[in-house]
Amino acid sequence: MRNSMALAVAALLLVTGCGGGGGAPAKQGEQPKTGSADINPKPRDTLRKGGTLRLSIQQWITQYNVGQTDGTQGDGASILALTQPALWFLDANGVPAANPDVLASAEVGTDGGKQVVTYQLNPKATWSDGTPVTWQDFATQWKTLNGTDDRFQVASTTGYDTITGVERGGDDRTAKVTFKAPYADWQSLFNPLMPGAALDTPEEFNTGWIEKIPVWGGPWKIGTTDKTAQTITVVPNEKYWGAKPLLDSVVFRALDATAITEAYLNNEIDQAPGREADAYKRLSGAANTAIRTGGRWDETQLTVGHNGPLGDERVRQAVANAIDRTALAAAQSAGLPFKVNTIGNHFFMPSQDGYRDNSGDTGRFDVARAKQQLDAAGWAAGSDGKARTKDGAALKLVFVVSNRASTDLPQLIQNMLAQVGIDVELRKVPSNDFFAKYVNVGAFDLTYFRNVDNIYPSLLFPVYRSDGEQNYGKVGAPEIDKLLDQAGAETNRAKAVDLLNQADVLLWKAGHSVPLFQTPQISAVRPGLANFGAFGLSSERQYVDVGWTS
Known part of the structure; x- marks a missing residue:
């Protein structure tokens, strides 16, 4: 079970170029350190009982069993966690x-x-x-x-x-x-x-868990669902023996990423992410709003497949070398109050204990090296800006994107890969099918999403093992598997961290995926909402302490 691991589609900032920084505030601070939190903490007994919390989710939840292949979507896992016993x-x-x-x-x-x-x-x-x-x-x-x-x-x-x-x-x-x-x-x-x-x-x-939770044992239970309105309402479990929720209900509403800010400003929901510049600008100046920031384990990652041209490690390495991660992070930072961190590690976030930048030659933005890798793989340079070819076939990759997500980051990556002769087709697919019919079954050459809350490193093992259930691109190596096995069995943290970093070096060289940046945690919430906001590395504690100050 991976209750701390969730996958969520990232909606990213529209920018006019890859240089980044042009639209950024004159003075930007450092991104909040991993683990920092801002939730307006208040004792339970000072908050009023009752009221409703209205939140957005990114898609209708089909599978609630987080142990099942199609149950890894983050919003579904979060709702399930409210209804089951937390150890x-x-x-x-x-x-x-x-x-x-x-x-x-x-x-x-x-x-x-x-x-x-x-x-x-x-x-x-x-x-x-x-x-x-x-x-x-x-x-x-x-x-x-x-x-x-x-x-x-x-x-x-x-x-x-x-x-x-x-x-x-x-x-x-x-x-x-x-x-x-x-x-x-x-x-x-x-x-x-x-x-x-x-x-x-x-x-x-x-x-048995499709569109329902058949048995519950947590502080909440499913109250009502409305597929037409795309809402799921949880209410207190009257039979729960522990701390009872203060709220009367939490309503989750599936919204396109582009609609969340508007819904918040129209007072239809009580929280909205402000990690995109346009959203931050509108939300930070809104009435009846508090901006809360923190440092979550939250990685935006480009996942790379293994079919066709990508079956060659050199092509996967060329993809990584062609991507200017610093420019992408700068673009993401533009208009935000702080600089967004690039990530050089598959297991740890910047400022987190154990973090090392292991990206090395593969993770370095190096157009010349990318071209050399493609030359070595037999892909001849195209003329007049056309894609490279090999045996009469063009070097073309399909980048699968959820239709609820922005295509701005994929378009930037598309432009970067074009500079080394890789043609990229952006293919938008229905959000409710994105994981089940595309990501989970490896039906992509490139795709991107957020990996969140992987505080236990072993939660990532099925992503990086060569036969891992969540290794959607099917890229791996026996040497990586061995190091992960050793790290999982190592109870000395310092030794385990060293083993994980050794595995990380090999993941970069294998071209498994490209960690892009630590997605910032910026949350616009109603100022009267307590014990809620940017949780950092801490648990949300099943929302039992969340309440209104008045």
């Missing part, structure tokens, strides 16, 4: 702490030299069907996600495939989980905990 919440530094409403304790030990984690559940924890939350829910979640039964269409087996067994402890509320080798990110597993009774057959796992 852990992350603090400002991204460090997990047990949620006492669900998890009384979790102890790590050994048995016969193997790592064993014993989870003790809150005895009040109960599913919406009236059954208690028990060790069997852990066992079912493991069995469905460990990859041993291919009838379950699994988004990621990472972590679950290292577990050898889940047993009953001293009572039904105690789960004993045994690993075949040490697993450093064990706290990323079973979070959220899912109801075993709604997962235990392939039919329930694959289709």
Whole structure:
């Protein structure tokens, strides 16, 4: 389960050129450090009870099971997380702490030299069907996600495939989980905990969560859905035994990226992202608005396929060399209050502990090197600005973009690749099909999206393993897989970080993908909204503390 990992389509700034900076404020500060947050913190007892929070999402949610192949879309994962038991919440530094409403304790030990984690559940924890939350829910979640039964269409087996067994402890509320080798990110597993009774057959796992959440055990539940209006409303779970939400409801409305700012200004929603210059300009000057900024794990990435010309590593490297990441970041920065960071690492954000810029020769903007790589791969330079050719075929790539996303960044990349003789066709596809019918099945040469909240590095392993379920471009290498296996089993953080950085060097050389920049966290919210805004690395804590000051 990857509750901290989500994919969301990025909508990027329209600019007039690649030089960047021309429209930027005269004085720009540094981007907020990774982990910084701004949520207007207030004690629960000082906030009024009731009210509604209205938020936007980027598409209608079809699959709510985040463990299923089509369930990795970020908004769906966020809504699901409100309705299921959360074992852990992350603090400002991204460090997990047990949620006492669900998890009384979790102890790590050994048995016969193997790592064993014993989870003790809150005895009040109960599913919406009236059954208690028990060790069997852990066992079912493991069995469905460990990859041993291919009838379950699994988004990621990472972590679950290292577990050898889940047993009953001293009572039904105690789960004993045994690993075949040490697993450093064990706290990323079973979070959220899912109801075993709604997962235990392939039919329930694959289709039982389509456009619905059949069983819930968190502080919220689905109240109403309206596919025509594209709204999903969650309301408090009256049977929840822990801290109750202050709000009466949260309404999620699917909107095109270009419509979100207008909806906020028209008082139709209570939050809007301001990470694009035009949006920031309009939102920052709006009445009844507070701008909150923070540093989230949030990467805008160009993902590269492996079919046709891209099957040659040299062509993938040429793509990376032809892209001026600094110019793209500068373009993204123009009109914002701070400079946007480029990223030289697939696992860590700038200013995050463990970050190193490993982009090297491949990640450097170098048109001459890009052309040399294409020459070496046998793609002859075209005449009069035409695409390169090989054996009579033109060097043409298809860049797939969601129709809810801006094409401004793809157009900039298209222009950059044209300078080295690569012809790029931009192909817009329906947003509701973007992941399920294109990204998830590798039906693209190039595509882009945001990877967010990958605070546990192992959440990225299925993206970068050669056989990873989320390695949509299918680019990898045995050497990378070996380093990831070693990092996952390394409980010494310094050693694990070193192994991840070694793997990162190889990912750049393989041309797996091109991390572009750390997407800024700028959120326009109503000033009377407390415990909400830019969360940084911390958890949203299922919105139970979110409320209005008056």
